[in-house]
Amino acid sequence: MKIKIFQILFFVGCILSALNSCVDNNINSTFNDVTSFDVDTAGWYNKMRINTYYKGDTIKANVTLKNAAGNENMKYYWLIYSTSYSQVTEGNKLVWPPADTLSKKLSLVAPLMKKPGFYYVTLVAENLDTKRMSITTVPITIKNSIESGLFALEEINGNTDVDIFRSERMAMGNPIHLKQYYNTAFGHAMPGKPQYLAVSNDLPYLYLFSESEGGRLSSADFSLMADFSQLFYNAPSNIQVEGYLNANNTEFLVNNGKLYSIYTNKANNLKFSSPIAGDYSMAPWMPSQTSDYAYIDGNWVLLQNSHMVVYDQKYQRYLQIPASNPYAAQFSSFKTTTADAPFDVNNIGKKMVYGEYGFNSSFYSIFENSTGQKSLYLPNFTTIDVGNFSANSGVIPMDQCQNIANAKYYGVCGAGPVLVYATDNELYAFNYQGNGTSNKLYSLPSNLKFTTIHLWRPGGHPADSKIIWAGVWDEAAQKGYVYEFEISPSAGILDSSWADMIGLQVDNPAIFDGFGKIKMFRFKL
Amino acid sequence: MKKYIYVITTVLLIFIANSCKNEDFLYQDVARIRIGSDVSLTRGSDSISYSFVSYNKNITFDTIHVYAYLIGKTENYDREVKLEVDVARSTATSPHYVLPTTYTLKANSNVVTIPLKINRTADLTMKGVRLYIKVAESKDFKIGTNEENHLKVAWSDVLQKPNNWDTSLMEFFGSYSLVKHRLIIDATGIAEFNYGDSNGPNWSEMTNYKRLAVALLLKYNSENPANLLKDENGVLVIF
Numbered sequence: 001m002k003i004k005i006f007q008i009l010f011f012v013g014c015i016l017s018a019l020n021s022c023v024d025n026n027i028n029s030t031f032n033d034v035t036s037f038d039v040d041t042a043g044w045y046n047k048m049r050i051n052t053y054y055k056g057d058t059i060k061a062n063v064t065l066k067n068a069a070g071n072e073n074m075k076y077y078w079l080i081y082s083t084s085y086s087q088v089t090e091g092n093k094l095v096w097p098p099a100d101t102l103s104k105k106l107s108l109v110a111p112l113m114k115k116p117g118f119y120y121v122t123l124v125a126e127n128l129d130t131k132r133m134s135i136t137t138v139p140i141t142i143k144n145s146i147e148s149g150l151f152a153l154e155e156i157n158g159n160t161d162v163d164i165f166r167s168e169r170m171a172m173g174n175p176i177h178l179k180q181y182y183n184t185a186f187g188h189a190m191p192g193k194p195q196y197l198a199v200s201n202d203l204p205y206l207y208l209f210s211e212s213e214g215g216r217l218s219s220a221d222f223s224l225m226a227d228f229s230q231l232f233y234n235a236p237s238n239i240q241v242e243g244y245l246n247a248n249n250t251e252f253l254v255n256n257g258k259l260y261s262i263y264t265n266k267a268n269n270l271k272f273s274s275p276i277a278g279d280y281s282m283a284p285w286m287p288s289q290t291s292d293y294a295y296i297d298g299n300w301v302l303l304q305n306s307h308m309v310v311y312d313q314k315y316q317r318y319l320q321i322p323a324s325n326p327y328a329a330q331f332s333s334f335k336t337t338t339a340d341a342p343f344d345v346n347n348i349g350k351k352m353v354y355g356e357y358g359f360n361s362s363f364y365s366i367f368e369n370s371t372g373q374k375s376l377y378l379p380n381f382t383t384i385d386v387g388n389f390s391a392n393s394g395v396i397p398m399d400q401c402q403n404i405a406n407a408k409y410y411g412v413c414g415a416g417p418v419l420v421y422a423t424d425n426e427l428y429a430f431n432y433q434g435n436g437t438s439n440k441l442y443s444l445p446s447n448l449k450f451t452t453i454h455l456w457r458p459g460g461h462p463a464d465s466k467i468i469w470a471g472v473w474d475e476a477a478q479k480g481y482v483y484e485f486e487i488s489p490s491a492g493i494l495d496s497s498w499a500d501m502i503g504l505q506v507d508n509p510a511i512f513d514g515f516g517k518i519k520m521f522r523f524k525l
Numbered sequence: 526m527k528k529y530i531y532v533i534t535t536v537l538l539i540f541i542a543n544s545c546k547n548e549d550f551l552y553q554d555v556a557r558i559r560i561g562s563d564v565s566l567t568r569g570s571d572s573i574s575y576s577f578v579s580y581n582k583n584i585t586f587d588t589i590h591v592y593a594y595l596i597g598k599t600e601n602y603d604r605e606v607k608l609e610v611d612v613a614r615s616t617a618t619s620p621h622y623v624l625p626t627t628y629t630l631k632a633n634s635n636v637v638t639i640p641l642k643i644n645r646t647a648d649l650t651m652k653g654v655r656l657y658i659k660v661a662e663s664k665d666f667k668i669g670t671n672e673e674n675h676l677k678v679a680w681s682d683v684l685q686k687p688n689n690w691d692t693s694l695m696e697f698f699g700s701y702s703l704v705k706h707r708l709i710i711d712a713t714g715i716a717e718f719n720y721g722d723s724n725g726p727n728w729s730e731m732t733n734y735k736r737l738a739v740a741l742l743l744k745y746n747s748e749n750p751a752n753l754l755k756d757e758n759g760v761l762v763i764f
Contacts, residue, residue, distance in 0.1 A: 233733040268729035277740035279747065327732060328762060329739035 004360045011501075025312040037071040039125055039136045040064045048121065050150055052141040052173040053112050059140070061108040063123065073128045076509075077332050078102040078110065083118040083139065084460030085298075094293070095490055096302040103476040111258070114232060116201055117144050118172075118460045118525040141172045143525045148172065150454075150469060151524050153197035153208070154502025154516035155482060156180060161188035162197065162212040163515055167484055169467060171502050181266065182208065185222035190214070194519045198244030198253070201525040203264075207231075207253075209241045216270070219524065225270075232272045243284025247306055248291075248326070257281035259310060263327065276321070281314040285355030292382035305385045309363065311352045318345040341396030343377055351374075358412035359489075364419060366398070372405060373396040376419070376432055393432070401438040411455025415465035416489030422450045422470065427485065429492035441485065441494055442509065448472050448481075452523035463498050465489035471511075480515035506524070531559050533616045544610025556597035557629075558606055558660050559669030560676050562590060571675060572642040577645045578683040579716045582707065591658065591676060593628065595635040604630045604665035606637055611675070614657035620646055621654050621680075626661070643680050684716075693721045699764050702756035709734070712741040739764050 032352035053059060065071060081099040088097050093216065102110040102121070112305035123138040136163075141148060162504035165176040183189050192210030199206040206219050215227040228236045236255050243254035248267040251272070258275035259282050262268055291304035307326035312319050319331035337344040358364045362378035369375075376396040379389035396403050407424040413419065417433040420441070427450070430438040444450065451471040458464055468485040486508050488495035496508045553612060566573045566589065593606045606628045609751045641658070659675040662670045668674050671696040687694065690701050697720075698709060710716050713734045719725035727733070742762060746753045754762045 056746075234729065234737070263729065263732070266729060266732075267727040269727065271729065271733075273729060273733040274736040274740065277743050278734055279743070328744065329736045 018469060019412050025391040036298075037074075037125070038066045039123060039134050040066050045136070045138055048138050048140060051174050055112060055114065055116060055142055057112050057142075059102070059110055059112050059121070061123075063107050065106065067126065069071050071127050071226055074106070075104075075126045075128055076106045077124050078108050079122045079142060080112075080114065080119050081122075081123065082114075082460060083120055083462070087121075092299040094295075096340055106282065107361055112142055114142055116148075118458070139171075141525070146222065147176060147178060147524070148525045149176065151197060151199065151206070151522045152482065152515060152518045153194045153520045153522070154186060154471075154472065154518045155194050156189055156516040159191055160194040160208070161414065161516065162187045162208065165482060165512070167510065168401040168510070169463070169484060169486065169499055169506060169510065171463065172461075177512070179514060180516075181222060185217075195239065196241040196244070197472065197522050199524045200244075200246035200251070201523075202246060203251075206522075206524065207241070207244065211239065214241070215237055217399075226366055230271070232274075233269075234274050243282075243286065245286045245288060245308075247288050249285070250308070250326075252286060252308060254282055254284045255312070276329065276331060279314070280310075280312040280331065283311040283313050283355060285352070286310055287355070287381055288358040289357050289361065290381050294383075296300060303382065303384050305383065306381055307473070310382045311348075311355060313351060316351065317347055320381075323471050328405065334389070335385045341388040342381075342390045345389050348377070353407075354410040356410070356412040358414050358419070359417050364412045365411060366419075374404050374407070374510060376430075378432070396432050397436065398430065398438075399438045402426075402440060403490050404426055404438070407471075407483045411451060411453050413455065413465040413489035414455075414457050414459075416446045416492075418465075418487070418489050418492040420453065420455055420468060420487070420492075422453045424449045427453070427468070427470065429487060431490075431492040434492070439492060441487065442483075443470065447473060447476060448474055450519050451480075454523075457524060458523055462521065466495075466498050469521050471515070471521070473517045479513065480517050482512040482515055482518070484510040484512065530690065530718060549713075552597050554597070556595065556600075556604070556666050558663075558666045558670040559594050559596055559718035560608070560658070560660055561592050561594065561673060563594070567676075571672070572677040573679070575678070575680040577649065577680070578684055579710060579714065580656075581714065584645065585587050586642055588642045589678060590642060591624075591639040593630065593637045593639055593660070595630060595673065597629040599635055600634050602632050605662040605663045606630050606639075606666060606728060607661040608639065608658055609661040611659055614677075615655060617654035617656040621646060621649075623657075624658065627663075630665075631683050641678065643678070645682055649680070649683060650684065651683035653679055653683060654681040663725050683713045687717045689721065694718055694731075697731045697764075698738070702758065702760070702764075704754065704756040705738075705764075708745075708754070708762065712737040733764060 044063060046104055048061060079099040080102050087094040101212055102108060119140050119142060120137050121140055122135060125134045135432060147164045150161040152165060154161055154163060160181045161180040164181055166173060166176045168175050178332060189209065190210045190213065192212030195209040195211050197208055202477060205216050205218055205225055213228060216225040216231060218225055233503055237454055238256060240256040241466045249263060251262040251264060253260045253272055256459045259270035260275050262270065262272050274350055286359050287309055290306045290309060291302055293300050294303050302324040307321040307323050308321045310319050313396065318334065318336060321328050323331050334345050348367060350369050352368040353363055353368050356364050358450055361380045361382045363381055364379040366380065367375055368376060378393050381389060403423050407421040409422040418431050419431050420427065420429050425444045426440055427442040428438040450474045453468055453470045455465065456467040466486055466489060468487060470483040472481040472483050486496050487493060494508050499506050562566065562573060608626050621644055625639060628637055628639050655673060656678045679730055684703050684706050686701050718731065720731050742754060756762055
C-alpha cells in the first residue's frame with residue numbers, strides 16, 4: 001500500500017502538535033502552582049520595636065514563614081543601618097555605604113555592636129527559584145545609659161536630683177518615669193541647688209553639678225567616676241558650669257565664662273586641660289556642627305573652617321579655634337568681614353541671650369542690644385571663611401514677636417525655620433521666614449510657670465524638631481510637671497501629625513506630673 | 526711544798542686580777558666639731574649641687590642647713606663653733622651667699638644648725654658658683670675628722686635646652702629660647718618634660734602645660750603692652 005507523502009506529513013504534524021501542546025501545558029501548570037510566601041511577624045516584631053538595647057546586647061527574633069511549603073530554596077539576610085542613612089565620602093566620591101549584615105538565617109541571633117543611636121533592622125527573604133522577595137523593617141534603639149530618654153535636672157527640697165522620663169510620643173520603648181535617680185544610686189539627693197546637667201550620646205558618662213558639688217557619673221549606674229576637682233588638671237576655684245558640648249572629638253566645658261577641653265582622640269586622663277587662654281568671657285552656647293560637605297568641581301569636599309566657634313560676651317564678637325590648629329591654646333578671630341556682609345562676626349556689639357545650631361546649617365544666635373531689643377542672626381559656620389558668614393540671611397528683627405522682651409527660654413528647630421521661646425507663662429513660635437511676628441502656642445494658668453523648655457533634636461529620629469518639653473512649676477503647691485507639646489517645625493503651630501501617624505491618642509500638650517522644679521532637660525541615649 | 530706555794534700564789538693572782546672593777550670607755554680626746562647637711566641634698570657625700578632653674582623667678586634665695594655636730598662630751602655651758610670659707614677653693618663671693626662663721630653650741634646639746642643663705646643672682650644664669658666651707662678651730666673646739674671637716678656647696682641658675690625639645694616638645698611649645706623656657710618654668714614649675722617616656726606626661730597633660738604657659742605669656746603682654754616679651758635674640762615669644 002502506498003503511503004502518500006501528505007499522509008506522512010500530516011502524521012508528523014500531529015505528533016509535533018501533540019508534543020508542543022504538552023510542553024505548553026507543563027509551563028502553564030508550573031506557573032499556576034507557585035505558592036507565595038510571607039514572613040510571619042507575630043511574636044518578634046513588636047517586641048523588637050519597643051525594646052531598647054545596649055551596645056553588645058544580643059538581638060533575637062524567632063521567625064517563621066507563612067506558606068513555607070513550596071518555598072524551600074530561600075535566602076535570608078538581616079541588615080542594620082542608621083535611620084539617618086546617608087552617603088559618605090570614599091576617595092573623591094560620595095557613596096551609599098553598604099548596610100551591615102547581622103545574619104543570614106531566617107531566625108535572628110546576633111550581637112549589636114553599633115554605637116548608640118536609632119537604627120532600622122530589615123529582614124530580606126528571597127525565593128531563589130522565583131526571585132520573589134519579602135522585606136520587613138523594624139526600628140530599634142541602641143542606648144548607652146541606664147535608660148535612654150529625657151533626663152530632667154530638678155530641684156527637690158533645695159537639693160539636686162535627676163528624673164528619667166520617656167513618653168509614648170518619643171516612640172523609643174515603653175514609657176517610663178524613674179524618679180530621683182541620683183537618690184536611688186546614692187541614697188540621697190546631691191546637696192545644693194541644681195546647676196547643670198551635661199550629656200553626650202557618644203560617651204558612657206554624664207556630668208551632674210549642683211551649686212556646691214558635682215562630677216562625672218557613669219551613665220550605666222550613676223556611680224561617681226570623678227568629683228569636680230578630679231575633672232581638671234588645674235581645677236577652677238568655683239563650680240560655675242554653664243555649658244557643655246561634645247563635638248569634633250572634643251569635650252568642651254564652660255565654667256565661669258572660660259572654655260575647658262578634653263580631646264577624646266588623644267591620650268588623656270579624662271581631665272580637662274586648663275582653659276583656652278586670653279581675655280574673654282564665653283557665652284555658654286556653641287554650634288554642634290562646624291563642618292559640612294560641598295560638591296566642588298565634581299567632588300564632594302568636607303569644608304571645615306573652625307574646630308569650634310564661641311561667642312565672647314566681654315568683647316561681643318565671635319571667636320574660633322581654627323580647624324587648621326584644633327589644639328590651639330588661644331582663640332583666633334575670623335577674616336576681616338567684607339563690606340557687603342550684613343553683620344560682622346568680629347564685632348557684633350550685642351549680648352548673646354541664646355545660641356543653638358539649627359535649620360539650614362545656621363548657628364541661631366539671639367542677641368539683645370543695650371536697649372533690650374532682640375534680633376536673630378543666622379551665621380553659617382560650616383563653610384569656609386570668605387569674610388561673610390551670613391549667606392543664609394541678614395539680621396532678623398524680633399521686636400515684633402509677641403512678649404519677646406520677657407522671653408527666658410528658647411529652642412531651635414533643625415527641620416524647619418522655626419524657633420520657640422517661653423516667658424514665665426506663655427509659649428510662642430517664631431518662623432523667621434514669615435512675617436516677622438510670632439504666634440502663641442500656649443498659655444499656662446496663672447498659678448503655673450515655665451522653668452525651662454527643650455525642643456527635641458535627637459538626630460535621625462522621625463520626630464526630630466517636633467516635640468517640645470517644658471518644665472512647669474506650681475510654687476504654691478510645690479509641684480512640678482512636664483508639658484509635652486508637638487509642633488510643626490515648618491509652620492510653627494501646634495500639630496499632632498506625628499502622634500497621629502504612630503497611632504497615639506494623646507493630648508497636645510500632654511501633661512505629666514510627679515516632678516520637682518525642673519531646671520533643664522537633656523536627652524540621653 | 527714550794528710547788529704548792531707557787532700554785533696557790535698563781536691562783537690568788539689570777540683571782541686578784543679578775544676582781545679588779547672594769548672602768549667605762551670614755552672619750553679621752555679634746556672636743557671637736559664635724560659638719561654635714563641634709564642627706565637628701567648630700568646623698569651621703571661631702572657635696573651639695575643645687576639649681577634655681579626649676580623655681581619661679583620670684584624665688585630669689587634659698588637656705589641650706591649646715592649641721593655642726595659635737596665630737597666629745599656635752600657640757601652644761603654654751604660653746605663657740607667656728608666655720609670658715611676656703612677662698613682658694615671657692616668661686617662664690619659675698620653677693621652670692623650669707624654664712625655666719627661663728628655660732629653657739631648650746632649647753633647640753635650636741636648639734637647646732639647653721640643657715641647658709643644662697644642668693645639667686647643674675648650672673649648665675651650664665652655660670653654657677655661653688656663654696657668650700659670648713660670647720661675652723663675655736664676656743665672651745667678643734668677640727669673634727671678629715672672626711673667631715675668640710676662641705677662643698679655648688680649652685681647655679683643656668684637653663685639648658687632639654688635634649689628632647691626638638692623631638693618631643695616642639696609640638697607643644699614651638700621653637701626653643703631661654704626666655705620661653707623660663708616662662709614655661711614660671712607657669713608650670715617644671716623645667717624638663719619627659720614626654721614620650723613610659724612614666725612621662727601624656728599628650729593631654731602636655732597640652733595643659735602649654736595652656737598654662739600661654740596664659741602667662743598673654744598676662745605678661747597685657748600688662749606690658751609697650752614691651753612685649755622677647756627672647757634673648759630679640760624675637761617675640763610665641764607658642
